[in-house]
Each structure stands twice: as structure tokens, then as C-alpha cells.
Amino acid sequence: MFVQHDSHQTLSYRGAAGTTRAQDGDEGAGDSLEDAAHDEREHARERLREESGREPTEEEVSEWLRQQTEGY
Structure with a gap:
């Protein structure tokens, strides 16, 4: 954030x-760009964890990130 x-x-x-x-x-x-990508995935993981009340899978994190960037 x-x-x-x-x-x-x-x-x-x-x-x-x-x-x-x-x-x-x-x-x-x-x-680095790798640090930014890592931070973005961690943010997505944290958001999904808060929303679902459980640890999200890698597929769920990737899907959430895809949905967030789809309109750009």
C-alpha cells in the first residue's frame, strides 16, 4: 500500500x-524490477488471504493479478 x-x-x-x-x-x-514484482505478488497474496480467510494458491494469486491488470 x-x-x-x-x-x-x-x-x-x-x-x-x-x-x-x-x-x-x-x-x-x-x-529492481524483480523486487517490484515480488512486492506486487505479496500484496495480492495478503489481499486474498484477508478476503478468503485462508492461504491462497499460486493460481489464485496469478488470477487476481491478471484481473487487476486486465483493463490496462
């Missing part, structure tokens, strides 16, 4: 453990 802070629009990412990682300027420059 991305959160906007202050008027200079620093974005933070709240991880599954509740930790926050600022992404302002060069601080997030070390993140």
Missing part, C-alpha cells in the same frame, strides 16, 4: 510486517 506524506509527496511502501520503506528520490533506486 502506498501512502502519501506531507506536501512534497514522499511515497512510502508499507510492507506485510508493517514496516515502512521511503521511496523519495534516490532512496528507492536500488529496487
